Amino acid sequence: MSVPRGDREVEVIALRTAAADIVEIELAARGDAALPAWEPGAHIDLILPTGLVRQYSLAGDPASPTWRIGVLREESGRGGSRWIADRLKPGALLRIAGPRNHFTLPGHAVGDAAPLVFIAGGIGITPILPLAAQARAAGRDVTVHYCGHAGRMPFVEELRGLHGSSLVLHISEERARLDVDAVTAEAASRGAEIIVCGPARLHDAVAQAAEERGVVVHGERFEAEPLSAPMWSGPFEVELALTGVTVTVPTDRSILEVAEEAGALVLSSCTEGTCGTCETPVMDGVVDHRDSILTPAQRQRNDTMYVCVSRAACPRLILEL
Template sequence: MHSTHDEVDLRLLIAARTVGAEGVVVLDLRDPSGAELPAWAPGAHIDLELADGLTRQYSLCGDPRDRSVWRIAVLREPESRGGSEHVHEALTAGAEVEVRGPRNNFPLVDSPRYLFIAGGIGITPILPMLTAAEAAGADWELHYGGRSRRSMAFLEALEDATGNQVTLHPQDEVGLIDLPRVLGTPQPGTVVYACGPEPLLEAVEHNCASWPAGSLHLERFSPKEQGAPVRTGSFEVELTVSGLTLTVPPDRSVLDVVEDAGIAVLSSCQEGTCGTCETPVLAGEVDHRDSLLTPAEQAANDTMFICVSRAACPRLVLEL
């Protein structure tokens, strides 16, 4: 994985709050003392600690060169577990919020050419990537879909983009992005970055099946579907730093069992999408159940996300 653990805990001020689109608020977070915020790169996200112990991840979508502010955009999701409702109802300008980050599971690799695909609020991590690709002199194009223009955030910024690099696909006007046309032929020297709802990402994966390994980079906001665990019974985890060996039963996560033993582990999403609880694996085979690692990274068996991933063998040895 690519995440770094030089994250910080900050209490930040909501310096401005604007409407980004229908159902989307844009928040500008600043240090109350005016101090510079930690550096970040396109693809990074931060955790917001919300009410009732809720933690939610939001992509940074501002300008990495401006160290005075972190900008996020939050879609109100009525079907969600309450995180977005809290942001929309309680986080008004002048309020303060606990933040942890930045963390980057979706870094922009160097490439002569980029193909960006965004669905809805998935535009947020892509925005700073467009600026970075432009600054690097790379060729790029963006396909951005949403229910309607009213629901698509940051359209004004994108309409200023040069030439025909940006193609908008409001569903009520033109239907869904024609992924077979956009991705049907693998393009040499091109990497694909996609973020958005799960059906879009599944379709992108399907249409990139014939592209060279490593061409596709995805960020999921919700966990992908997982089948049954490889092992239905218990397994052991040996913790080298703590000198403990613990048993993980079928109905509990490695994270739960480790925390119950009094070992403090940073964690956040509990669903294998944020990367916080990444743990080095020293021996054993992992049943990877996260939505972050590439197939090659999973096959290396040297890291796991202990909130969701399990053992595919009787015992794992972890550096904890």
């Protein structure tokens, strides 16, 4: 797997406890360099000294000269968050790649754009924080629903300062759990769109309730959607246009694996269809999209795919690899 090498080095200038098991990390450019511009919803690849690559949403103000990310320490994870929580110190230097953004604010018009209902669960608040701030600054009608456990919900005071009474907290220990049906019904009555980020069960519940009421949902998943049976059940050919070879992808291997074996350079990271690193232009053929990133409309365009999980829905694809 060709992981992102990291096109710049950043310095850890502060670490703060944002909530139980959640650390807020502030990053700065080195020397006189400036950090790249970014839009709300963007994430970066953090390349740890251990070789692990992890994706974290930028949670601060795009106008700030520094970046903020929030990291949840996950005991059952693959080790990246534990290393950050236990070993990362101020002054440390890290390589990063990005920012990349697959989670931009829907709509552009001010005043006549649809109201927006943001729903965040746990650490899913990190991309929602700047997205909701951007929407409010643009004059959009914004409501933020934030779900979590007492003591484990970062940025609450910052959100209160931005949204006031339009922020609704759903704290499990206070028996104030999110009523998904009620929130989606209200969104439908107002012609609102929903933007959600959080655990898979939250996404699934919101998506089901919204579909029943015809509400448009935009979301970012930190966990991959379960894979269904492929649309094309047998092997298929993939022409790697830039590499100049055609390969056969068997049923038990990914396009990513076979393309790399044939000499194609494909950057990848999560291998689950959630990070977007292996995004590849499609030149011809029909794609069986199996990622957790593209919207239905983007899938319909059939002009890009994530080769770590997506496959062909036909005998042959031509990819810009």
